Amino acid sequence: MYSSFEALRKAFVNHLLAVYDQREANTIFKEVVAVELGWDAAQFVLNKHEAVSEHITHRFKKVLDRLVLGEPIQYITGVTHFMGKDYVVNPYVLIPRPETAELIQWVLDDWSMNNASMSAIDIGSGSGIIPIELALNRPRWTVTGTDVSEEALDVARKNALNLGAKVHWLNQDILNPCLSDRYRIIISNPPYIPRAEAGRMSAQVVNHEPHLALFVDDDPLQFYAAVMQFAKEHLEDDGALYFECHEDYAHDVEQLCLEMGWRTDLRTDLQDKPRMLRVVRVTGEE
Ligand SMILES: C[S@@+](CC[C@H](N)C(=O)[O-])C[C@H]1O[C@@H](n2cnc3c(N)ncnc32)[C@H](O)[C@@H]1O
Structure with missing residues (x-):
């Protein structure tokens, strides 16, 4: 579980650097946030100090595991x-x-x-x-x-x-x-x-x-x-x-x-x- 969405973002992007460059990793994180939380970039900024529940942590981890194995983000989000x-x-x-x-x-x-x-x-x-x-x-x-x-x-x-x-x-x-x-x-x-x-x-x-x-x-x-x-x-x-x-x-x-x-x-x-x-x-x- 993460103390904040900002901490989740940093960890998620960091793991993605094994497969993507920094710019791609940031873009992919935004896509995942849009699909998993329904937030755009501005909403993420507004909520970034909120604590992340175990359920959401688990959902992001499932997506991250697939991304790190090379599955394209589009097949994971379906869009x-x-x-x-x-x-x-x-x-x-x-x-x-x-x-x-x-x-x-x-x-x-x-x-x-x-x-x-x-x-x-x-x-x-x-x-x-x-x-x-x-x-x-x-x-x-x-x-x-x-x-x-x-x-x-x-x-x-x-x-x-x-x-x-x-x-x-x-x-x-x-x-x-x-x-x-x-x-x-x-x-x-x-x-x-x-x-x-x-x-x-x-x-x-x-x-x-x-x-x-x-x-x-x-x-x-x-x-x-x-x-x-x-x-x-x-x-x-x-x-x-x-x-x-x-x-x-x-x-x-x-x-x-x-x-x-x-x-x-x-x-x-x-x-x-x-x-x-x-x-x-x-x-x-x-
Ligand atoms: C390179 S993809 C293009 C897909 C889409 N038009 C696009 O531009 O994103 C080629 C498409 O041809 C289809 N295809 C493969 N063999 C075919 C065949 N014998 N007859 C008709 N379509 C075929 C594939 O299923 C695939 O959807």
């Missing part, structure tokens, strides 16, 4: 923040990365019209961030989110319900798709890490995030080729396809699209890494 909203997450879905917001913003900037005839499909939706953000920002569009994982679709449905987004959810395997519609926009952040690279990745990611979302058996372009094949048949002539890519493979994905006779624009993210690709048909050459 992550993305584009100003709270999204539910669990170990069946990838924790959304900030770069994906840049991809979504690119689509929204390109297609500012909120036209009821527009339809968009996201392939590999995970927690649902991409189709949900499109549906919330363009409420007249018909937006579809797909994933091969039923557990991920459950999370995506929950997020759509919590945030009031109208999205059609479909269980689809992009390696063997079974859809007949055509779409103005196709978007995908597919798995792309060759399984052989797992040993060089952070244990936090490899031990906790879903392998179905991260890894491909050996070809990092496998899903990009499948989505391109899907686009060949299902993208409207004046539509566009958007990919999120790993910085190491973005040029290879671009090359694949060029070889298939499409036109590409590769963009860098805020870290100046090539991460986003827009692909359109070359009219008359298909």
Whole structure:
């Protein structure tokens, strides 16, 4: 038991320094306080000299034990923040990365019209961030989110319900798709890490995030080729396809699209890494 919340904070952050740097440890402590006590930073300051009960000490210790073993805070609290909203997450879905917001913003900037005839499909939706953000920002569009994982679709449905987004959810395997519609926009952040690279990745990611979302058996372009094949048949002539890519493979994905006779624009993210690709048909050459 701690004499005060300030003493609890110091001990908690100190233990976290085994896994995180000081800034990350402070941020994580604030997240835990928000979820466990419902306090924001100002409320913490107001209450920091209060004594901490045994019950609360026990709850913080349980969270700390999981954090020290490398479990991401988002899976412990069950929530992550993305584009100003709270999204539910669990170990069946990838924790959304900030770069994906840049991809979504690119689509929204390109297609500012909120036209009821527009339809968009996201392939590999995970927690649902991409189709949900499109549906919330363009409420007249018909937006579809797909994933091969039923557990991920459950999370995506929950997020759509919590945030009031109208999205059609479909269980689809992009390696063997079974859809007949055509779409103005196709978007995908597919798995792309060759399984052989797992040993060089952070244990936090490899031990906790879903392998179905991260890894491909050996070809990092496998899903990009499948989505391109899907686009060949299902993208409207004046539509566009958007990919999120790993910085190491973005040029290879671009090359694949060029070889298939499409036109590409590769963009860098805020870290100046090539991460986003827009692909359109070359009219008359298909
Ligand atoms: C890199 S995650 C992206 C998740 C989410 N769109 C995001 O940006 O945070 C890739 C997603 O593709 C899904 N996936 C894996 N194999 C698939 C397949 N064969 N067909 C459709 N989706 C698949 C995974 O379940 C995972 O949710």
